[in-house]
Amino acid sequence: MGTSEELREALLNLEEARIKEAQQKEMAEALLEGLRILVTTTDLEELFPKLFDVMKEPLGFDVALVLLAREDGSLVPLAGSEPRFMQACWESHKLFKRALGGSPASIFDTSEVPEWRILPEDIRQDTRSALIFPLTTSGRRALFICTHKEPAHFSRNHTRLARRFSVLASQAMLQLESASRLAEMEERLDAKARLAELNLKLAESERKLAKARKMEALGLLAGGVAHDLNNILSGLVGYPQLMLMEEDLSDDHRDMLETIDDAGRRASAVVADLLTVARGVASPKKVLNLNEIVRQHMRSPEHQQLVMDYPEIKFTTRLTSGLMNVLASQVHLRKILMNLLNNAAEAVRNNLEGRITIETNSVYLDRSIRGYEDIKVGEYVRLKIQDNGGGISEEDLERIFEPFYTRKVMGRSGTGLGLTIVWNAMQEHEGYIDVVPGDDGTSFKLYFPVCRERLSTERETVSIEQCMGSGQKILVVDDQPDQRKIACAYLRKLGYKAFAVSSGETAVDYIRETPVDLLLLDMIMDPGINGFETYRRVIEIRPGQRAVIASGYTQSEDVEAAQKLGAGRYIKKPYTLEILGQAVKEELDK
């Protein structure tokens, strides 16, 4: 060793040795203190709390625990530096099994570890990183766990120190064992464990309930927004159509009106998304075959656009022939497909060999599937969409169905409602969703209850000429002035005599005095009685009164209840001239 550089290196090594020595000394002092506690503590239940006090500073933990392994594979807290951690029951998965087998571990993010997933939310949040060490005694297996609320908190040095301290904890376990106190404590633990299990189940139920409530609240919010937007959009969608019917429009004005019309329709589509999120929205269901819906979707402009956006992705369909039918909303099924395929395309977009497979088959479910403790045993049609993307983390999996929870780059794609729409639509269809994350991609399996009815024939599209009326009297009941104006204008164009009132109460008075051939009835009117109540009162005066329900948003129970009383078709606002004409004609021709 001759150069100054080598001398400097030797100096560095010397300094490092000095630092190590100082650390060793500090650790040795803490270990000695720990040994003193082991020797002098007479109340054995005080052993661990005292040891935790000594270890807290050198190990830098927030909370320390000793978990005792039980025969059924679960672990219960034998000791803890914080009382609330004593209530939790732990499950043993790969990590704990490995640790109980003798391998310590340092966890930088507990949210990715299965052992943490069943714990109550507050404990999970307060234990984002952890050190785990096995404790060895002759008879029992246990784990010594240090946790911290910050992720990636523990360093290699902490790990090294924890290994040394775990020897002390093992000694404490031995003392309890040899004094026969362990069995006594364990009896108490069994009772605690049962309580903890119950608490765990309760916490899990509460978590699910909270999630359901959150989704419901967001659904209501979305529905409310959609309802208001719909009213605003009605003018935007309705008036251009009326104006475009004028023959003396200049080309420039026609272009401008068509642009407004197009923008209005696109805005309506966005509102339609929101309405799908809003639970309970009336969406007509009919007998459908999922294979046909998939084929239609693959030919649709939306899917063609997706193919153009992601030319590197290979889409494959595997549709089982003879697939059973489902009772479903065609609109919802198309939205489910569109959103899941968009999502899958996002997941594989960086993969030069990106593959997305759409598969259907009929299955019989007789056992629970992931995420559902109880399922209705029976026949289901399964739609499976599989990608070979990067997969979904367990953390994301918990939240992917929440509105606006998105990993996509904002502005590039998605409104953050895609998977929420899927979730809500599946609730509407009383189906189940099983998301299977894997190393080689993700699969979404959707289960729809089978419907034994045969396919209903498609409603034929009719021309405006076929919808024309012959002077029948129609009363429009709507609290929105724009809506009344547009509806009356459409109906007059269609050859009907149209009148309008702004509330249910006025409608009832009107009907009492003047019979009409048909009511075009809004469902939510503020203030005053709603569409259902209006119809109920009307039929007391005019039994068998014909009616078409038109609404942007309503509770499906109200629509269904009115229909049970005799009301006819439901059409969603904003509607086109053709849709209104067809619904009115159909009802009058009954």
Add this chain to the structure above:
Amino acid sequence: MKTATGWSVNSNGEQAIDEAVARLQKGLDGADPGIILLHASPKYDNARVLARLGERLPGVPVHGGTTCFGVLTSDGVHIEDGRGLGLMALSDPDGDYGVGFCEAKGDPGRAAQVALKQALAAADRPGEAPTVILISSYPGCEEDVIHALEEVVGLGVPIIGGTSADNDMSGQWLQFGNQELSADAVSIAVLFPLCEIGYAFHGSYDYTEHRGRVTRATGRIIHEIDNRPAAQVYNEWTGGMIVDSLPNGGSLVPAASFSPLGTEVGRVNEVPYFRLSYPVEVTDDESLLLFTNVSEGQEIVLMTGNEDSLASRAGRVASVAIEAADFGAEEVQGALILFCTGCMLTIQDRLEEPVAELNSALKGVPFLTTFTLGEQGCFIGGENRHANLMVAALVFGPINV
């Protein structure tokens, strides 16, 4: 823990793999490899090299990248006609290993985090801090990669690796991850061996009295030191060494190999230790282009070294790694050494010396040395850094009971 190495200088990549695997398997003596580290010259058709390795050792995770010329092992120097490849296997039935690979596409930090997640999933240890992370990346992205990894796992995991190199700085470098390879990807290996490890990261240079503050810089270019053109200041510090490059700019490789710039990373009490930056070029505005990022306000120091020190360097860094570990030299099972390409080129006629030094320090156990365009390692104070002209050593010790 069992380690073994294999090498070849066969000009046919597939035959080279066959030869290297045969040597590797002999060393493994029937043990199954948990992970393979592959470093091969860019002169090979490395897609075929990887494919052949996959055929010979199916299902074993592969991590690595290209090396300048070839490799060193305990058997000697494996370079012939600018070509050579080496394999290192870690075998540890109860350990876990995983490799992830992601093309950067302009965002190496994201790629590093994606690859890390893949690697942890492959090792079946999601959320768990590995004993050590190995990285293989491309020139210019190293700091981003280290930062992104530390964002996820924290500061407590040593990150060790090398910037994949080619033979002539023409951009032929590649990173390997399982069966994938790319010129702008990040390959990550996570190791969860049952054994203890030791590591060290040192430059073979001493500091001088010449020091100044960077007053204007952009990325990897120093425009001014103490408000004067950087190349002029560097020329003065080195006694006029680059005077010929001053008027119109030009390459400083290998002229600057013994006169890199250092940045103090930390001090152990009062003794400083440095990250080295290689000044590779004088630009036409008298700025200096480095191989590491530099920031304004940073103090830089002229470092100095010599051939003898470079030749003995790898062995000494390996010894330091052993001294830093909780085991003795007799217990070492194997080692991975990342050695600066610039240093290797300076002593390329003396490469038998580092082999001898390493064999002496490591008591003859298997080791693999690869030559890199930048080194990443963990300093004495625990800081993970990217630097130039360095040697990074990772030694594997006995099974930890």
